[in-house]
Amino acid sequence: METTIKVARSVFEANDSMARRNQSRMNEAGVLSLNLMSAPGSGKTTLLQRSMGRLAPERSAVLVGDLQTSRDADRLASDAVEVCQINTGKGCHLTARQVSDGLLQLRLEQISYLFIENVGNMVCPASYHLGEHYRVAALSVPEGDDKVAKYPTLFQAVDVVLLTKVDLLGVLDFEVQRVLDDLAQLNTRAELFRLSSKSGEGMEDWLGWLRSRRAALRERGGVS
Amino acid sequence: MWEQVLIESGVFEPFVAETTHGDVDVHEMAIAEDLLRQVLAAAAQNQVRRVLSVELELGVQRLIVPEALEAAFEALAEGSVAQGAVLRMVEVPLEARCGGCGAQFAPSIDDYACPRCGEAMAELLAGNDIILRSLDAETD
Numbered sequence: 056m057e058t059t060i061k062v063a064r065s066v067f068e069a070n071d072s073m074a075r076r077n078q079s080r081m082n083e084a085g086v087l088s089l090n091l092m093s094a095p096g097s098g099k100t101t102l103l104q105r106s107m108g109r110l111a112p113e114r115s116a117v118l119v120g121d122l123q124t125s126r127d128a129d130r131l132a133s134d135a136v137e138v139c140q141i142n143t144g145k146g147c148h149l150t151a152r153q154v155s156d157g158l159l160q161l162r163l164e165q166i167s168y169l170f171i172e173n174v175g176n177m178v179c180p181a182s183y184h185l186g187e188h189y190r191v192a193a194l195s196v197p198e199g200d201d202k203v204a205k206y207p208t209l210f211q212a213v214d215v216v217l218l219t220k221v222d223l224l225g226v227l228d229f230e231v232q233r234v235l236d237d238l239a240q241l242n243t244r245a246e247l248f249r250l251s252s253k254s255g256e257g258m259e260d261w262l263g264w265l266r267s268r269r270a271a272l273r274e275r276g277g278v279s
Numbered sequence: 280m281w282e283q284v285l286i287e288s289g290v291f292e293p294f295v296a297e298t299t300h301g302d303v304d305v306h307e308m309a310i311a312e313d314l315l316r317q318v319l320a321a322a323a324q325n326q327v328r329r330v331l332s333v334e335l336e337l338g339v340q341r342l343i344v345p346e347a348l349e350a351a352f353e354a355l356a357e358g359s360v361a362q363g364a365v366l367r368m369v370e371v372p373l374e375a376r377c378g379g380c381g382a383q384f385a386p387s388i389d390d391y392a393c394p395r396c397g398e399a400m401a402e403l404l405a406g407n408d409i410i411l412r413s414l415d416a417e418t419d
Contacts, residue, residue, distance in 0.1 A: 066314045244400045
């Protein structure tokens with residue numbers, strides 16, 4: 056017998072419900088979590104190193120997702136930082152399940168901030184919620200000022216844009232105005248921070264933002 | 280979780296990265312895995328002997344190449360009740376509500392600015408999801 060079976064479900068449904076569970080766990084533990092997305096080489100690891108160093112004595116944790124080796128994990132681990140490496144194999148993005156498994160290995164009650172370092176890719180990760188409170192796209196000056204326009208689906212979906220390696224602005228041909236113009240078409244809700252891990256420029260603003268969001272999370276028991 | 284139930288009952292086996300990926304893009308491969316999981320779950324619930332076709336909506340913002348999704352699905356469905364099933368794909372355009380002024384409008388993939396107030400604070404109502412609508416199947 057031939058029949059039509061109605062389903063009407065999103066293929067992302069299983070991932071999304073896992074993501075909601077991840078967020079509940081982080082809300083209960085009072086952990087502010089960010090999903091960091093960017094191309095490889097945007098300076099995420101150094102930025103994290105510097106950020107977490109300055110957030111100390113508050114403890115941070117990192118879930119690192121883009122590695123075959125433990126090089127980044129070794130760079131990041133310290134007294135104030137727990138690192139859990141997720142082996143993604145050939146995957147082009149992290150999934151909520153991988154993050155859920157990673158959370159089990161972290162002592163959530165002892166940390167304040169969780170940085171989820173997604174796979175270096177500017178297309179796929181935007182489709183997969185991980186349970187993060189905020190989505191962050193990092194773009195470095197050497198990548199070029201046309202990056203925002205080239206990856207509209209990522210930049211449209213994020214809460215924060217980090218323009219990194221701004222110490223190279225005078226050296227390379229990069230028009231910040233072009234990034235601003237492109238964001239005006241895609242996303243005027245996102246916060247933009249201009250940062251240099253090297254000179255320290257912009258770091259206070261970025262760390263202030265992190266601290267205020269964490270305080271708000273603790274007050275409300277979650278991000279609305 | 281139904282997914283776990285299916286795995287334990289042997290209806291569905293988790294996919295291994297080294298299967299028949301070939302040259303298929305991993306982006307579509309990941310979507311095809313999730314899609315097949317749902318197709319097999321619906322098939323198991325409805326005593327399906329064979330899935331003939333799968334109707335799905337592709338939101339334009341998910342940047343799916345239909346041919347790549349077909350190839351990935353075909354490879355993954357081999358040996359299951361969904362082997363040989365045809366994918367019937369309908370592209371869904373973007374629809375949004377402005378988070379600034381509340382106007383409803385149709386953004387394009389690279390322009391989400393509200394035509395009324397100019398803010399790009401689009402809350403997407405459609406065009407950003409992939410939805411399994413229905414299956415045509417042979418049942419017992």
